[in-house]
Ligand SMILES: [Zn+2]
C-alpha cells in the first residue's frame with residue numbers, strides 16, 4: 148500500500164521535472180536530491196555521509212558500536228533506529244521510510260527539508276511508531 152503510493156509520487160515528480168528544470172547542473176542537482184535518503188555507512192545515522200561522520204561506527208547487522216565487521220557478524224539482526232529485528236540499512240525500516248517520505252514531500256511541494264520533516268514526522272508518529280519509541284526520534 149505504502150509502496151504503491153511512493154511509486155506514484157516519484158512518477159509524478161519525475162514527469163514534472165523537465166518542465167521546471169532545464170539547465171544541466173540544476174537538473175543534475177534535483178536528481179541527486181530526490182534519490183534516496185542519505186545514510187551514513189559508518190554509524191548508520193541519516194543526514195550525513197561516511198566521509199563527514201563524527202560518530203562511532205556501528206555494525207550494519209546488529210547495531211553494535213565500534214564494529215567494522217558486519218560481514219562476519221553472527222549476532223541476530225537488530226536495528227537501533229526502530230529497535231526491530233532487521234539490519235540497520237533495511238529498506239523496510241520505518242526510519243528509512245520516514246526519511247524517504249521527507250525527501251519526497253520536500254521535493255514534490257518545493258518546501259524545505261525542515262518543514263517537510265515536521266509534517267512527515269507527525270504523520271509517521273501517528274501511523275507507524277509505537278508510543279514508547281517516539282522520544283528517540285530527532286525533530
Ligand atoms: Zn555517521
Ligand SMILES: [Zn+2]
Nearest residue numbers: 206208209220
Ligand atoms: Zn554485528
Ligand SMILES: [Zn+2]
Nearest residue numbers: 226228229240
Ligand atoms: Zn529499523
